[in-house]
Amino acid sequence: MAYPIKGYLLQQSEYIKEIDSEADIYIHEATKAKVLLIANKDPHKSFCIGFRTPPKDSTGVPHIIEHSVLCGSRKYPLKDPFVELAKGSLNTYLNAMTYPDKTLYPISSQNDKDFQNLMDVYLDAVFFPNIYKQKEILMQEGWRYHLEDAKAPIEYKGVVYNEMKGAFSSPEEIGFRLIKETLFPHTTYAHESGGAPAHIPDLSYEAFIDFHKSYYHPSNSYICLYGDMDPEKTLEYIDKEYLSKFSYLEIDSHIAEELAFKEVVTKTAYYSATPDKDNGLFLSYNFVVGDVGNRQLMLAMSILEYVLLDTPASPLKKALIAEGIGEDVYGAFQTHLKQPVFTIVGKNVAEDKKQRFYEVIHEVLEDLAKNGLPEHLLKGALQVKEFELREGDSSGYSKGLFYSLAAMKSWIYDASPFVYLKYEEELSALKTNLKNGYYEELIKQHILNNKHCAKVELYPKVGLEKEIEDAVTEKLAAYKASLSEKELQALIEATKHFNAFQMTPDAEGAAECIPLLQREDLRRKAKYPKYVVRKEQETDYVVTTVFTNKIAYVNWHISLIGIEDKHMPYLGMIVGMLGKLDTKHYTYEALSSHIDEHIGSMSYHIQALNDANQRDGYLPTFLIQSKALINEVSEQVRMMGEILQNTLFDNADRLLEIIREMKALMESAISSEGHRIAYSRLLAHLSSTELFEEKTKGITFYHFVCDIEKNWSSVKDQTISALKEAYGYLANKKRITVGLTVDEEEASQIIPIIQNQIDDLPEAKIEPLVMKFDITEEKEAMIYPSNVNYVAMGYNFKEQGYNYHGGMLMLKTVLSMDYLWSKVRVQNGAYGCFCDFRRSGNMFFVSYRDPNIDQTLELYKEIPSYLEVLQLSDRELLQYLIGTISQMDFPFTPATEGKTAQTYYLMGIKEHQLQQSRDELFATTNETLKQFAPLVKECLEKEYYCVFGNAQNVENAQTEFKDQTIV
Known part of the structure; x- marks a missing residue:
């Protein structure tokens, strides 16, 4: 039970069964700061402080302040206490995020002392x-x-400036920003809180400071605490050290609502495209729906979006695809705004199909509203949403982080923070409403008869980035x-002064203000997943028995060893086709609906795992992942067998639809994952594993799919034949290793059910097929x-005669959080930069949303010199040890425990190997780190690099490129 806490008024207390927690709402008496305390026995604690931060322009001031407050504060007068924390904390989450109308600062940790340290640094930073x-x-x-030189051109530099140049490079990013601006022209949502690159340079220092003064005050704050802690002690500390330093301040941060439109609004714009973008229209039809505080409506609309647009059986998606409108059609229901938005998107649409996009939407929805939505689709969507809510999979992050973000959805708009922590009552009502026309009425009210809507249309424009x-x-x-000689000289001096500021280190001993754990706080034993290997007939079962709340996680790892290289791209295509094609016993629509009604999810992946015991040994694998409630296991594995053995590839029209969708999805990923593309492409020249990944899901694979789509009429028969042949290799019981994660008492009952299904396979x-791999220069x-670049450089250190060492784990942390952070990010303006040293021998450095090419590559080449003279203090060595352990x-x-166990088993990674690496990490000294300098130097001297990015920057670069590929 909640009880009074000095300095706070208890407003409400309630046990919330959906999250098995006591939730208490307090108000700080002096400042009216709002506090949500979610108490339970979870040792994985979290803290989040948020502020309503509605922008009045698109200079990005909320976003820039989010970055800036973490650059030193009263108690922690360092240039970058955020990085100092990241270097030496056991945090499981440490970040900040800017939304269109709020800014949040969440952290989490499983260590009590560490949690207190993190919370204190963040509170000092924001206030x-x-x-x-x-x-x-x-x-x-x-x-x-x-x-720097009067003869040189002036440049814009800045971390957020470059980040947002990258963010404004994809049609999705541009489109969804324009949707918000168009639907809410008279509210804060008309402005870009992240900052529009064209307007960021309009931000003055005075406006920057005024924004912080206006909104970063306890009276405008929302604090959420979660987990097993002493609430009285924690809240009294927050009051004494922070809130008590302020008095109540009346703050106008109210988020106004946009009045409904009298007629549909249309907005057009452009995005940068490649020359071959013939059918490149990005169309969206967008509707403002109710208030985010209406939980039942929000859940109902998310179910409706799923039914209409998210599955192969979705009637609206099917109709639009059947008309040839776009290569991909999808929906989005955005609930991070006070007035949520329901969006229908058509991607890569031909201009002559534009009007039909809107016509088909109305035709289909009018028919569904009149004649009813298929009940089995609604039931399936409800089952999927209910499974997600009850599973509550946090992927290893603190559940408190998710609950904090959920609470903020309603709390920030002055509704109860409990709204999004509950769902039982709403689910019950939505099930009751399955047959009474409720969902059909939603279509009429919120889409067909809704005038608060907008059509946002983006046209491709070649050379727009230039x-x-x-x-x-x-x-x-x-x-x-326009500058006088005197003003020009003043700018040069200002640049010199700023460069000196960046180059000047913190005062000696200043870093010691950051609280630090001790070595004895760290676990010496390697973290290794729990599993046993059981043999059922000829099939290996990797079984992890843990509490799963009556959910069975069943994975089939299908070995691709011995399959010729020519089949691999087709297997990559099959990943995107399974579950979307007819099978022997189901149409693809019926298959999708049946899976939704009975199974939590089923997904398909292709990957290559490094064999831990060979230099370039790799294990190509096709993976089918599924999860379902225990009482549906028979159906779960039956459907896995149906898809694996009975999928049909004869419907050429359906195949083309899927191929186009696959191409569009890859295009979306390309625009947001340039760093991954750069280093993956680089490593494809260094190892079989990465070459396999490149051929089955990288840029090489993307071009393979594009060529098939472009030449479909002439390659259709050949492609279908190749898909069938590749697919035929999968249904082979000898290739399957089963991964099972389930409650202990259920494992013995489930294995025979799975084995019965596997026994039905041929x-x-x-x-054996030895695939020769030769390192190729690139x-x-x-x-x-x-408008930005991603710059990767690396090599394989085992090729140079070096072995993997646990000290490389710390080397990665030191370089990523010190050298690369300060040189590439802070001083050179890239949004991010990191490195990796892998057991396979592959090592790389890569930048993210980087304005540079030459400078970044040169900074990489200077790393050996940095390592040669590296002399960390005992405190710094401890700090980097802690930060490294945090990631491990x-x-x-x-x-995730079950999946990790299965991966380790397949890769041959034993617990003693991880323990050896951990022991080497704990023993790492300055000498250890210095000894890596020759390794890094020899690898970088190979001059292997890959740049993904801007044509003009590549053209202007002094760097030699032996190959240039247009993506």
């Missing part, structure tokens, strides 16, 4: 940041003019021309219509 003392923080994190860059160059040239001998640029000991969920 007492150094931004009032150091204008340079805005210049670094936001934007600045940069000029136009944008040229416009910026012209603007800066004009600004430079059996074929696996012929200096590659992949050209993509983006990420908490398991039942699903």
Whole structure:
């Protein structure tokens, strides 16, 4: 039971059974700060403080402040206490995030002392940041003019500026920002809280400071605490150290509502595209739906979106695809706004199909509203949503983080924070409403008869990124021309002063203000998943028995050893086809509906695992993952067998629809994962594993799919034949290893059910096939219509005669959080940069949303020199040890523990190997780290690099490129 706490008024207390927690709402007496305490016995604690931060322009001031407050504060007067925390904390989450109308600062940890430290640093950061003392923080994190030589052009630099240049590079990012702006022209949502690149340089220091003064006050704050802690002690500490330093302040941070439109609004814009983008329209039809505080309506609309657009059986998606409208059609229901938005998207639409996009939507929805939605689709969608809610899979993150974000959805708009922590009553009502026309009425009210809607249309424009860059160059040239000689010199001096600020280290001993754990707080034993291997006839079962709340996680790992290389791209395509094609006993619509009604989820993946005991040994694998309630296991494995053995590939029209959808999905991923593309492409020249990944899901695979789609009429028969042949290799009981994660008492009952299904599969001998791999030289640029770059460089250190060592785990942390952070991110303006050293021998450095190419590659080449003279203090060595352990000991969920166990088993990774690496990590010294300098130097001297990004930047770079590929 809740009880009074000094300095706070208890407003409400309630046990919430859905999260098995006591939830208490307090108000801080002096400042009216709002506090939600979610108490239970979970040792994985979390803290989040949030503020309503409605922007009044698109300079990105909420986003820039989110970055800037973490750059030093009253108690922690370092340049970057956030990084100091990341280096030496056992945190399981440490981040901050800017929404359209709020800014949140969440952390989590399983260590009590660490949790207290993290909370204190974040509270000091938001309430007492150094931004009032150091204008340079805005210049670094936001934007600045940069000029070192009077003859050189002026540049814009800044972390957020470059981040948002990258964010505005994809049609999805541009489209969804434009949707918000168009639907809410008179509210805060008309502005871009993250910052529009064209407007970020309009932000003045005075406006920056004024925004913090206006909104970062306890009277405008929302604090959420979760887990097993002493609530009285914690809240009294927050009051004494922070809240008590302030008085109540009347703050106008109210989020106004947009009035409904009298007629539909249409907005058009452009996005950067490649020359071959013939059918490139991005269309969206968008409807404002109710209030986010109406939990039942929100859940109902999410179910409706799923029914209409998310599955192969979805009637609206099917109709649009059947009309040839777009290569992909999908829906989104955005509930992170006060007035949520229901969106229907058509991607890669031909211009002559534009009007039909809207017509088909109305035709289908009018028919469904009149004649009713299929009940089996509604039941399936309800089952899927209920499974998600009851499973509550947090993927290892603290559940408190998810509950904090859920509470903020309603709380930030002055409704109860409990709204999104509950669901039982709403689920019951939605089940009751299955047959009474409730969902049909939602279609009429919130879509067909809803005038608060907008059509947002984006047209592809070749060379737009160059136009944008040229416009910026012209603007800066004009600004430079307007400066007097004296003003020009002052700018040069300001740049020098700023460079000196960045280069000047913190005062000696300043880092010691950051609280640090001790070595004895760290676990010496390696974290290894629980599992046993059981043999049933000839099938290996990797069984992890943990509490799963009556859910069975069943994975089939299908070995692709012995299958010729020519089949691999087709197996990559099959990943996106299974579950979306007819089978022997089901149409693809009926198959999708049946899975939704009985199974939590079923997904398909292709991957190559490194064999831990061989230099370039790799294990190509096709994976079918599924989860279902225990009472549906028979149906779960039966459907796995149906899909694996009876999928039909003869419907050429359906295959083309899926191929187009696959292509569109990959295009969306490309625009947001440039760093992964750069380093994966680089590593494909260094190992079989990465080459396999490149051929089955990388850029090479993307081009393979594009060629098939473009030439479908001439390659259709050949493709169908190849798909059938590749698919035929999968249904072979000799290839299957089963992964099972389930409650202890259920395992023995479930294994015979699975084995019965596997026994029905054919059996074929696996012929050994040695796939020769040769390291190929590469200096590659992949050209993509983006305003930023992703720069990767690396090699395989085992090729140079070096072995993997546990000290490389710390090396990764040191380089990522010190050298790369300060040199590539802070000083050179990239949004991010990191590195990796893998057991396979592959090592790489890669930047993220980077304005540079040459400079970044040169900074990589200087790393050996940095390592040669590295001299960390005992405190710093401990700090990096803690930070490294934090990444290694990420908490398991039942699903992730089982999946990790299966991966370790297949890769041959034993517990003693992990323990050896951990022991080597604990023994790492300055000498250990210095000894890696020759390894890094020899690898970098191989000059293997890959750049993914801007055509103009590649053209202007001094770097040699032996190959340039247009993505």
